[in-house]
Amino acid sequence: MNQFVQVLLFGVTLGGVYALMASGLTLVFGVMRIVNIAHAAFMIIAAYIAFFAFDLYHIDPIISVLITMPVMFFMGMAVYWLFFSRIKGAKRAGELTVLLTFALALIVEGLLGYFFTNVYRSAGPSYATEALYFGRFFLSAGQFYATLLSIALIVLLWAFLKYSRIGYAIRASMQNLSAAQVVGVNVERISMIAFGIGMALAGASGSMMSFLFTFYPAKHWEWIAILLALIVLGGMGSLGGALAGAFILAISSNLIGYYFGPTWSPITFFLALFVVLLVRPQGLFGKKLEA
Amino acid sequence: MGETLASSKIKPASSTDSLKTPSKLQKVFLGILLLSLLLFPLLQFVVGGLNYWLHMLLYTFMYIAMASSWNIIGGYAGYTSLGHNVFFAVGGYFTGVLLVYYDVSPFITAPIAGLVSLALGLIVGLISLRTRGPAFIISTIALLMLVKIAFDNWDYIGGTNGITMPPILSLSLNLVKFPFYYYMLLIAIGAVYTSYRIRHSKFGLGLRAISQDEIKAEVAGIPTNYYKILAFGISGLFVGMVGGIWGYYLTYLRPNIFLIILVAAQLVLMSVLGGKGTVAGPVVGAILFIAIDEFFVANLGYTELNIVATGLLLALVLIFFPQGIVGSLRERGKLPAFLDWD
Amino acid sequence: MALLEIDNIKVGYGGGPNILNGLSMTIERGKTYCIIGPNGAGKSTLLRAICGLLHPREGSVTFKGEVLNKLRTDEILNRGISFVPQDRSLFPDMTVKENLRMGGYILKNRKQLEDRIKEVLVKFPILNERSSQPAKTLSGGQQQMLAIGRALVLRPEVIMLDEPSLGLAPKIAQSIFDNIAQLKDAGMTVILVEQNARKGLECADWGCVLDLGVNRFEGAADTILHDPRIQELYLGKQYQNRQEKAA
Numbered sequence: 001m002n003q004f005v006q007v008l009l010f011g012v013t014l015g016g017v018y019a020l021m022a023s024g025l026t027l028v029f030g031v032m033r034i035v036n037i038a039h040a041a042f043m044i045i046a047a048y049i050a051f052f053a054f055d056l057y058h059i060d061p062i063i064s065v066l067i068t069m070p071v072m073f074f075m076g077m078a079v080y081w082l083f084f085s086r087i088k089g090a091k092r093a094g095e096l097t098v099l100l101t102f103a104l105a106l107i108v109e110g111l112l113g114y115f116f117t118n119v120y121r122s123a124g125p126s127y128a129t130e131a132l133y134f135g136r137f138f139l140s141a142g143q144f145y146a147t148l149l150s151i152a153l154i155v156l157l158w159a160f161l162k163y164s165r166i167g168y169a170i171r172a173s174m175q176n177l178s179a180a181q182v183v184g185v186n187v188e189r190i191s192m193i194a195f196g197i198g199m200a201l202a203g204a205s206g207s208m209m210s211f212l213f214t215f216y217p218a219k220h221w222e223w224i225a226i227l228l229a230l231i232v233l234g235g236m237g238s239l240g241g242a243l244a245g246a247f248i249l250a251i252s253s254n255l256i257g258y259y260f261g262p263t264w265s266p267i268t269f270f271l272a273l274f275v276v277l278l279v280r281p282q283g284l285f286g287k288k289l290e291a
Numbered sequence: 292m293g294e295t296l297a298s299s300k301i302k303p304a305s306s307t308d309s310l311k312t313p314s315k316l317q318k319v320f321l322g323i324l325l326l327s328l329l330l331f332p333l334l335q336f337v338v339g340g341l342n343y344w345l346h347m348l349l350y351t352f353m354y355i356a357m358a359s360s361w362n363i364i365g366g367y368a369g370y371t372s373l374g375h376n377v378f379f380a381v382g383g384y385f386t387g388v389l390l391v392y393y394d395v396s397p398f399i400t401a402p403i404a405g406l407v408s409l410a411l412g413l414i415v416g417l418i419s420l421r422t423r424g425p426a427f428i429i430s431t432i433a434l435l436m437l438v439k440i441a442f443d444n445w446d447y448i449g450g451t452n453g454i455t456m457p458p459i460l461s462l463s464l465n466l467v468k469f470p471f472y473y474y475m476l477l478i479a480i481g482a483v484y485t486s487y488r489i490r491h492s493k494f495g496l497g498l499r500a501i502s503q504d505e506i507k508a509e510v511a512g513i514p515t516n517y518y519k520i521l522a523f524g525i526s527g528l529f530v531g532m533v534g535g536i537w538g539y540y541l542t543y544l545r546p547n548i549f550l551i552i553l554v555a556a557q558l559v560l561m562s563v564l565g566g567k568g569t570v571a572g573p574v575v576g577a578i579l580f581i582a583i584d585e586f587f588v589a590n591l592g593y594t595e596l597n598i599v600a601t602g603l604l605l606a607l608v609l610i611f612f613p614q615g616i617v618g619s620l621r622e623r624g625k626l627p628a629f630l631d632w633d
Numbered sequence: 634m635a636l637l638e639i640d641n642i643k644v645g646y647g648g649g650p651n652i653l654n655g656l657s658m659t660i661e662r663g664k665t666y667c668i669i670g671p672n673g674a675g676k677s678t679l680l681r682a683i684c685g686l687l688h689p690r691e692g693s694v695t696f697k698g699e700v701l702n703k704l705r706t707d708e709i710l711n712r713g714i715s716f717v718p719q720d721r722s723l724f725p726d727m728t729v730k731e732n733l734r735m736g737g738y739i740l741k742n743r744k745q746l747e748d749r750i751k752e753v754l755v756k757f758p759i760l761n762e763r764s765s766q767p768a769k770t771l772s773g774g775q776q777q778m779l780a781i782g783r784a785l786v787l788r789p790e791v792i793m794l795d796e797p798s799l800g801l802a803p804k805i806a807q808s809i810f811d812n813i814a815q816l817k818d819a820g821m822t823v824i825l826v827e828q829n830a831r832k833g834l835e836c837a838d839w840g841c842v843l844d845l846g847v848n849r850f851e852g853a854a855d856t857i858l859h860d861p862r863i864q865e866l867y868l869g870k871q872y873q874n875r876q877e878k879a880a
Contacts, residue, residue: 100605179723
């Protein structure tokens with residue numbers, strides 16, 4: 001029983017981190033109907049920033065969030081303006097954007113590999129390996145702080161969306177884009193901002209990734225596959241669904257990994273995806289997708 | 292006329308179909324092309340030292356077959372598959388296992404490998420094709436990851452170390468590439484011909500309707516589910532076959548060579564570059580891509596910049612020429628006859 | 634001077650053909666206009682062109698002497714023209730109050746926005762009752778009311794409604810037309826597009842018949858309502874006559 005709770009605890013903390021990663025992805029999809037396959041690649045950019053900030057300047061990776069979030073925010077807006085605003089009106093824009101983000105992911109991966117080589121990296125602040133004890137259970141301090149930060153950021157995101165003027169505009173665009181235009185929302189600008197926010201969330205995730213996991217340029221494929229499976233499970237375009245999917249998958253993959261062996265852990269995600277698609281193609285909380 | 296799209300069996304078009312039948316000039320061109328390709332290896336006995344070219348050509352044939360196959364589901368039906376190399380892997384391991392454990396030559400088992408891939412495509416399609424658009428694309432990525440993890444951990448087929456296969460020792464260095472060259476050429480012809488016949492059939496018309504507006508197609512009586520799943524299956528057939536041959540050619544198979552997304556990306560790029568949804572597009576795209584790739588490798592080496600180049604090329608094509616070469620030329624009315632097979 | 638002057642505009646979607654083919658119309662302050670015509674004539678396109686969701690390819694839309702052609706929707710909303718689209722275009726998961734807040738999105742002053750929202754809720758007690766309910770839980774008639782209320786948050790001078798009675802039962806549709814009559818009484822300029830030509834013309838001062846992208850026929854609403862040609866073409870008089878003969 002003890003072991004079960006311990007594994008559960010790990011699952012919950014992992015779920016928090018996944019939730020943060022998935023929320024950025026979902027936000028972008030909800031507003032612009034863009035499946036950003038490059039999301040994880042941008043996370044790795046941030047991970048490198050955090051890694052070098054720590055390695056060269058001894059900036060704590062968690063503090064580096066203050067750097068990576070703004071940097072990624074502006075990078076995101078620039079990417080949107082460069083790549084996506086141009087294909088807005090094109091035929092079959094939805095499919096085109098998936099392939100475009102795919103191309104973007106390749107470009108990022110290639111550039112990262114070229115400049116930083118494929119050496120496995122991991123930032124090593126002291127708390128990454130310290131253990132914190134909670135009664136009979138423990139967590140690495142790093143996991144604990146990361147989870148706290150993730151939850152804090154998710155709550156901030158929620159509050160921003162619920163109470164700020166731009167948050168309203170973003171939510172409106174997610175629910176009914178044409179209606180948003182009718183009431184005077186500048187959907188181009190809001191899309192750009194939403195993309196920036198999505199990237200900022202990727203930035204925070206990347207900072208945490210730098211000390212929670214080892215990373216290298218090609219690692220983003222692993223991550224994006226997991227994240228995509230996660231949001232399809234939860235229901236694309238639903239932030240609540242992304243959170244639910246994150247926790248469900250994190251906990252169950254941890255439990256399955258513990259009881260059935262480590263190789264089964266990643267398989268959980270993808271098998272779960274297929275099972276859900278068989279039974280409920282729109283995911284747990286999603287609405288029926290348009291083609 | 293009385294015959295509806297739904298009631299007609301899938302058969303190739305007769306001359307009542309409004310799509311063009313090839314002109315005499317086109318047929319002559321094709322004849323000359325095929326003859327040259329068939330006779331080319333014989334130059335090995337005259338000039339010698341052509342192994343590099345034989346390699347490049349059979350490599351190109353392989354990708355022509357794969358791109359044309361991808362095009363059936365990705366171009367004709369409009370369902371982008373980002374995990375098509377799964378069929379390649381399945382085909383390769385199928386023939387590889389039969390060779391290593393049971394001593395059966397891949398030249399015999401490759402067609403069966405193709406059928407296995409076909410079956411896999413039908414089964415997976417039954418599940419994946421319940422989704423549309425981005426969710427479908429994601430499901431193909433998930434399939435790729437699943438298969439990779441499974442193969443990485445399956446000891447019978449070697450896990451991450453894969454299978455090593457014996458080379459064909461009975462052939463001299465001069466001749467060793469010959470069987471592979473002809474086999475790949477045959478498969479490529481098969482794939483492109485299949486693509487051509489589908490395009491000129493009611494099945495193909497139905498697929499195009501699905502890619503334009505699936506709901507309207509369904510309302511019009513087209514059996515969309517059946518067509519989609521069939522298309523997905525067929526798109527795996529030739530890919531499985533070339534996979535079966537390629538492993539034998541390389542003499543080894545490992546998951547991390549081709550069960551990676553980069554290869555899936557390259558397949559997509561070829562069709563998009565050439566013009567997806569057309570017959571000649573994937574062929575043109577495959578040839579062009581390989582030429583460009585060789586150019587980059589020759590000048591930049593196997594660095595990460597290759598990956599950047601692939602991505603950049605794909606991005607540029609998508610933004611400026613989403614119809615690909617064949618599509619863009621056709622739009623401007625400048626498509627030369629030898630590329631116009633639609 | 635006319636309030637809103639539409640001069641020979643040609644409008645189309647994307648790269649497609651012109652839907653409006655040189656349409657001209659004059660809108661005067663305080664009057665109610667009803668635009669009728671067959672499907673595809675360009676009625677919705679006209680309204681969208683006026684409020685900036687589409688830009689005319691040729692011709693001009695002038696409001697109080699200022700040309701609106703190149704302005705964005707929020708700029709046009711700011712100048713006093715509001716639009717209630719055909720499908721109501723509500724935000725389904727937002728509450729009634731939040732939908733109204735979105736109606737006033739372009740208002741920068743928080744207090745002003747709150748006051749305006751209160752105004753609308755007073756005007757529509759049914760909405761007030763349901764102010765915390767998500768819009769998707771409202772009935773068809775209530776949703777239409779919310780859509781109109783949302784447009785009123787900006788206290789527009791001109792309000793345009795695209796087929797407000799669409800999909801509503803006759804009794805509920807009537808209540809919508811009563812609402813429109815109230816807008817008239819309040820001195821607003823109303824442009825109404827209606828499939829229910831009879832009802833629409835009954836509450837209007839002036840009628841316009843759109844067909845094939847041009848203003849084919851216009852006149853006092855009353856006249857149009859009783860014009861035998863119009864009755865035949867758009868009001869189904871011929872069918873009615875045939876029925877009577879057959880009986």
